[in-house]
Every structure is written in structure tokens, then in C-alpha cells.
Amino acid sequence: MEKIILKDIPDLDKISVYENNGGYAAWKKVLSQMKPDEVIEEVKKSGLRGRGGACFPTGLKWSFMPKGNDKPKYLCCNGDESEPGSFKDREIFEKNPHQFIEGSLIAAYAMGIKAVYVYIRGEYWKWINIMEECVSDAYKKGFIGENVQGSGYSVDMYIHKGAGAYICGEESSLMNSLEGKRGYPRVKPPFPAAVGVWGNPTTINNIETLANIPEIINKGGEWFSKIGDPKHPGTLLFGVSGHVNKPGVYELPTGIPLMTLINDYCGGVKNGKDIKMIIPGGSSMPPLTKEESLNMKMDAESLKAVGSAIGTAGVMVMDEDTDIVHVLQRITKFYYHESCGQCTPCREGCGWMLKVLNRIMDGTGRHSDLDLLISVAENIEGNTICALGDAAAWPVKWTVRKFRKEFEAKIKEDKADLPAANKVHGLRKSDEYMTISDHAEQGKVEDLMGKVQELTQNEDIKRFSS
Amino acid sequence: MNKENYIPVFDENEMKMVEHHKSKYPAQMAAVMPLLWMIQEKYGWISVDAMRYVGDLLKLPHDHVLGVATFYSMYFKKPTGKYHLQICTNVSCMLCGGYEVFHYISDKLGIKNKEITSDGMFSIEEVECLGSCATAPMLQINNKEFHEKLTLEEVDKLLNNLRNSN
Ligand SMILES: Cc1cc2nc3c(=O)[nH]c(=O)nc-3n(C[C@H](O)[C@H](O)[C@H](O)COP(=O)(O)O)c2cc1C
Numbered sequence: 001m002e003k004i005i006l007k008d009i010p011d012l013d014k015i016s017v018y019e020n021n022g023g024y025a026a027w028k029k030v031l032s033q034m035k036p037d038e039v040i041e042e043v044k045k046s047g048l049r050g051r052g053g054a055c056f057p058t059g060l061k062w063s064f065m066p067k068g069n070d071k072p073k074y075l076c077c078n079g080d081e082s083e084p085g086s087f088k089d090r091e092i093f094e095k096n097p098h099q100f101i102e103g104s105l106i107a108a109y110a111m112g113i114k115a116v117y118v119y120i121r122g123e124y125w126k127w128i129n130i131m132e133e134c135v136s137d138a139y140k141k142g143f144i145g146e147n148v149q150g151s152g153y154s155v156d157m158y159i160h161k162g163a164g165a166y167i168c169g170e171e172s173s174l175m176n177s178l179e180g181k182r183g184y185p186r187v188k189p190p191f192p193a194a195v196g197v198w199g200n201p202t203t204i205n206n207i208e209t210l211a212n213i214p215e216i217i218n219k220g221g222e223w224f225s226k227i228g229d230p231k232h233p234g235t236l237l238f239g240v241s242g243h244v245n246k247p248g249v250y251e252l253p254t255g256i257p258l259m260t261l262i263n264d265y266c267g268g269v270k271n272g273k274d275i276k277m278i279i280p281g282g283s284s285m286p287p288l289t290k291e292e293s294l295n296m297k298m299d300a301e302s303l304k305a306v307g308s309a310i311g312t313a314g315v316m317v318m319d320e321d322t323d324i325v326h327v328l329q330r331i332t333k334f335y336y337h338e339s340c341g342q343c344t345p346c347r348e349g350c351g352w353m354l355k356v357l358n359r360i361m362d363g364t365g366r367h368s369d370l371d372l373l374i375s376v377a378e379n380i381e382g383n384t385i386c387a388l389g390d391a392a393a394w395p396v397k398w399t400v401r402k403f404r405k406e407f408e409a410k411i412k413e414d415k416a417d418l419p420a421a422n423k424v425h426g427l428r429k430s431d432e433y434m435t436i437s438d439h440a441e442q443g444k445v446e447d448l449m450g451k452v453q454e455l456t457q458n459e460d461i462k463r464f465s466s
Numbered sequence: 467m468n469k470e471n472y473i474p475v476f477d478e479n480e481m482k483m484v485e486h487h488k489s490k491y492p493a494q495m496a497a498v499m500p501l502l503w504m505i506q507e508k509y510g511w512i513s514v515d516a517m518r519y520v521g522d523l524l525k526l527p528h529d530h531v532l533g534v535a536t537f538y539s540m541y542f543k544k545p546t547g548k549y550h551l552q553i554c555t556n557v558s559c560m561l562c563g564g565y566e567v568f569h570y571i572s573d574k575l576g577i578k579n580k581e582i583t584s585d586g587m588f589s590i591e592e593v594e595c596l597g598s599c600a601t602a603p604m605l606q607i608n609n610k611e612f613h614e615k616l617t618l619e620e621v622d623k624l625l626n627n628l629r630n631s632n
């Protein structure tokens with residue numbers, strides 16, 4: 001299968017090599033032969049959907065931008081890439097940076113944009129340096145700047161270095177960060193195409209999305225629409241990590257069977273072990289069990305059908321010996337750390353879920369904790385300003401549902417602890433409990449109360465059912 | 467260790483850089499992140515005085531700069547060791563031994579998360595996914611070079627090299 005982005009051409013990151021291999025031809029064609037609307041039509045025809053996680057149709061997104069030049073308009077290229085398990089945009093910066101630059105220039109032209117900002121996570125120091133150099137080379141060659149190729153069209157491109165905040169990958173947070181503010185997501189509507197960065201119409205696209213554009217212009221939208229799954233056409237840069245023999249980024253058509261990816265491309269599971277769980281699209285996507293994985297196709301619709309999603313196509317493979325509870329605890333710790341704190345359900349919910357997972361890991365969990373986790377997750381989902389809340393809730397809700405036995409195995413069977421129960425009752429009656437100033441001590445008593453309550457409930461159930 | 471305290475000031479060339487950063491955006495508030503990066507490059511960390519200095523350069527309220535500096539985890543608000551080791555323990559790294567690497571370094575240097583060795587050479591920090599999951603486990607040094615596919619022997623070598631490069 002021919003690759004669209006990660007082509008097997010050495011030194012393709014050098015502008016001369018890129019040009020010798022047909023690079024910037026699409027840009028020249030667009031400038032000399034195509035009207036902005038024709039570019040948008042071609043992208044619509046291709047069926048290209050965003051590669052940043054939400055799979056939104058790219059041509060449609062571009063068509064939301066207002067026509068005319070009443071206000072400045074902006075394109076933000078999203079290279080924040082901080083979703084655990086995702087490392088594909090980095091591969092584009094390294095292997096084919098100019099194709100991304102060319103794609104964003106074409107996008108800018110199609111929407112009448114004169115300033116392009118490339119937001120790259122601060123940790124990508126090496127790749128930021130590469131991109132600075134590439135952009136400067138493209139300026140020197142006259143592909144960016146005033147009156148590009150004598151077309152009368154002018155465009156500028158700037159790189160903005162992030163500083164370590166996962167949330168800045170969320171598009172409205174990215175815009176606030178670019179403006180020099182804290183990266184707080186904004187309430188939508190208004191959508192960025194109406195009120196974006198500096199209050200002006202803005203489009204945000206992922207790096208991989210934009211890197212597809214030059215070939216769509218060169219070979220036509222129809223050609224692209226026939227690659228892979230018809231409802232989610234093109235290739236994806238699958239980033240496979242975890243327990244496989246050859247982890248890495250593999251560019252393959254959408255719809256490829258997950259097992260083909262793992263066995264034929266990644267050399268199978270390490271040490272010949274069995275699969276226990278696979279996260280198909282970055283840590284926020286609901287996990288797949290081994291049974292679901294066996295017949296899974298890797299495209300937006302197939303994963304949606306089992307309640308998961310393709311996300312960033314970051315595939316994390318976990319073998320039979322993996323401690324699933326530990327994995328979920330680590331994922332939840334991440335979202336707790338990265339929550340910006342604006343919305344109560346996300347801020348408090350992430351902390352609460354982490355606290356409960358911590359105690360299950362410690363061996364002090366309760367049976368009621370599993371339903372509690374699902375209930376907290378469901379109360380976050382859909383009740384927040386941005387989708388980080390959902391991203392934190394989904395893995396919890398679905399991992400607990402699909403791997404409940406793993407969690408139960410860590411919860412020690414409750415035994416009636418009468419002295420403790422009496423102590424709690426005694427404390428409740430006296431004012432002593434109210435005056436315990438030490439939080440740790442208070443927490444212990446509360447834990448005991450919870451246990452006693454649960455035991456009593458269990459006793460009630462037994463009594464009624466016998 | 468980086469200087470405990472310093473008087474933040476940009477020289478003539480750096481002031482040109484400041485102007486360059488301002489020119490990239492339609493509003494100069496946007497230059498606050500690049501300027502904080504410049505401060506950190508020069509002094510190793512960002513003091514409250516430095517935040518005030520950046521605020522004055524951009525005519526921004528000091529508390530705005532403080533708000534930005536404290537929001538982002540890569541801006542160091544305290545001095546770090548000469549070599550600040552940022553060890554990823556997120557899922558893909560964890561599956562491949564990220565915690566083993568973290569604890570090994572922590573034990574070897576005798577410091578815990580976010581602490582500095584007494585000679586000021588090293589500090590360590592447990593960090594989130596750095597986009598290096600296929601080459602796990604990994605660490606980053608001083609927000610710059612990645613060291614990937616680590617084994618404990620390589621960690622030993624790396625620490626020795628850093629110590630001797632002094
Ligand atoms: C918490 C959160 C983090 C995100 N991080 C990224 C990211 O790192 N890179 C990215 O391209 N999109 C990210 N997104 C999605 C963006 O909001 C946006 O949908 C995307 O950049 C649009 O580009 P596309 O249409 O080309 O996919 C994130 C979304 C959320 C809610």
C-alpha cells in the first residue's frame with residue numbers, strides 16, 4: 001500500500017528533497033489554478049475526517065469559516081499531542097514536515113487566512129527546532145510570505161511553543177494559551193469559526209489532518225475517498241505501544257483489522273503472551289477486551305459500534321499479566337493532574353475516582369466502590385465545559401464494566417468487625433467524632449462508618465432474600 | 467543547581483528577541499509564553515521577580531504573568547538540579563518498566579519526586595506521557611533531549627556521563 005504521509009524517501013525533511021519528489025506542487029497548483037471554494041470542495045469530496053480525535057469532516061469545518069475579509073482570520077495547527085499513547089504528529093514533524101506545512105498553507109488559502117499558528121507541545125523541543133528550520137526554509141524559497149509565487153496572496157506562519165499542559169490540545173484552550181492566557185477551555189457556542197482566537201474567525205486542525213491535504217489536491221478527492229473504509233477514508237498513523245515486539249508508528253489504511261496491525265506489523269505480543277486489554281485510540285478511549293479485539297477493524301465507525309472510538313489511533317496493547325486496576329489508576333491520575341479545574345464535576349470527580357482507585361489498589365477498597373466509580377464517571381460525562389471530563393470518565397466507566405473481576409479480585413471480603421462497629425456507634429453518639437481535628441483520623445472513622453453501613457445493608461438483603 | 471536568586475534582565479540582543487516575539491502576534495499579551503521561556507532558558511527557573519519583569523516588558527498586570535507561569539508545568543517556579551530528570555511513568559512507559567526506572571534513579575540519587583541532590587547536580591520529576599510511547603521507558607533532561615528505550619544499565623551510564631561532563 002502506498003503511503004500518503006510517511007513515505008519511504010530518505011531526507012524528505014529537507015526542502016530540496018521534498019521539492020524533488022513533487023513537494024509544493026499542490027501549493028503552486030492551488031495558487032495558480034484553483035479558487036478557494038474549489039479547494040474546499042475537493043477536500044469535502046475526499047471525505048477526510050479530522051485526525052485530532054473527534055473525526056469531524058474537514059471540508060465541512062472549513063466551510064463554516066465566514067467569507068470575505070471583514071475581520072482577520074486564523075488557522076491554528078494543533079501539534080499539542082499530549083494524549084497518552086499518541087506519538088504520530090511527532091513522526092510527521094520528523095519525517096515529512098514540509099507536507100504538513102504545505103497542507104496548512106493550502107488550508108489557509110482555502111479559508112482566506114493570512115496567519116497560521118502552529119502550536120507544538122513544549123516537550124517536543126527537538127521537533128520544534130526542526131519545524132522552526134523548515135518554516136524558515138519555506139519562507140526563503142518563497143512558499144510563505146508576501147505575494148506567494150506572484151499570486152498576490154500573502155500568508156505568514158508562526159510556531160508557538162507550549163509549556164506542558166495536556167488541556168491545551170483542546171481547541172478552545174489552545175486559543176487561550178496562544179493569546180497568552182491560562183489554558184482554560186471556553187464555553188461553546190460561540191464556535192471558533194465565529195469567535196476564535198483574538199475574537200476572530202478561527203479554524204483548528206490537527207497536524208496529520210493537514211498533512212493529508214497536498215496529496216488530496218495532487219491526486220484528487222475521489223482518489224482519497226477510495227482508500228480504506230468508505231465512511232472514514234484515507235490512512236491513519238497508528239502509534240502502537242505497550243506489550244508488542246515492534247512498537248512504532250505504522251501508516252495503514254483505515255479499516256485494517258486490529259490483529260493484522262498487531263501481528264503482521266508489530267510482530268505480535270511480546271513473549272508470545274495472550275492479550276488482556278487494548279486501548280484503541282489514546283488513553284481516553286474506552287478499552288477493548290481480547291474478544292472484542294479479535295475481530296475489530298480500525299476505523300471510526302467500527303469502533304463506535306462497540307462503544308469505543310478511534311481517537312488519535314494510539315493503540316496501547318496489554319498482555320495477560322497486566323494489572324488492569326493499576327493501569328486505570330495511572331490513567332485516572334493523569335486526568336486528575338491535567339484537569340484545568342474550571343468545572344466541579346471534572347475537578348472533584350477526577351480526584352474522587354482517583355481516591356477510590358487508590359484504595360482499591362491499597363487493598364482497602366469496598367465492593368460498593370465499583371458502582372461508585374461508575375456513578376461518579378457518569379456524573380462527570382456530559383456535564384462539563386470541555387471533553388476532558390468525558391475523557392476521564394470513559395476509561396473508568398468502561399474498564400470497570402468490562403474488567404469487573406479484576407477489580408473484585410483486589411477487594412478483600414468484608415468481615416463483620418463488631419468492635420469497630422461499636423466504636424463507630426459510640427463515637428457517633430458522643431460529640432467526640434465532631435471534634436476530631438485530625439483529618440486522617442476522621443477519614444478512618446468515616447471509612448469504618450461506610451463499611452458498617454454496607455455490612456448492615458448486606459445483612460438486610462440476606463434477611464429479605466432468605 | 468541553578469542560581470537560588472537572580473536579578474532578571476535581558477541584554478540588547480535578548481531585547482531584540484523580545485521585540486521579535488511581540489511581532490508574531492496581533493496582541494502583545496501573547497508574547498508572555500515565549501518571554502517566560504526566554505527567562506527560563508537564561509536563568510534555569512522563573513522567579514516571582516522575573517514574572518514581574520516580564521509583566522513590565524509586556525505592560526501586563528503581574529498577577530496575570532503569575533497566573534500563566536503557574537498554569538504550565540514546564541515552567542519551573544523553583545530552582546532545579548543542574549540536570550533535571552523528567553521520567554515518564556504514564557501507561558505505555560509503565561507497561562515497559564517506567565516505574566522501575568523512576569524508583570531506580572530515585573534510590574540511586576537518594577531523592578524523592580521533585581527533590582534536588584545535596585550537591586545540586588540532579589533533581590527528578592515524575593512526568594506524564596511525552597509522546598515517546600513506542601520507545602518506552604524514557605526520560606527527558608532539562609525540558610530538552612529525550613533518552614529513550616532505557617535499561618537500568620543505560621541509566622547508570624547516563625548518570626555517570628552527566629556527572630563527569632561537569
Ligand atoms: C482534552 C482534549 C485534548 C485534546 N488534545 C488534542 C491534541 O493534542 N491534538 C489534537 O490535534 N487535537 C486534540 N484535541 C481535539 C481538538 O479539540 C480538536 O478537535 C482538533 O484539534 C481538531 O482538529 P481535526 O478536526 O483536524 O481533528 C483534544 C481535545 C480534548 C478535549
Ligand code: SF4
Nearest residue numbers: 340342343346384386
Ligand atoms: S472539563 Fe475539566 S478540563 Fe475541561 S474545562 Fe472543565 S475542568 Fe477544565
Ligand code: FES
Nearest residue numbers: 554559596598599
Ligand atoms: S507513556 Fe511514556 S512517553 Fe508515552
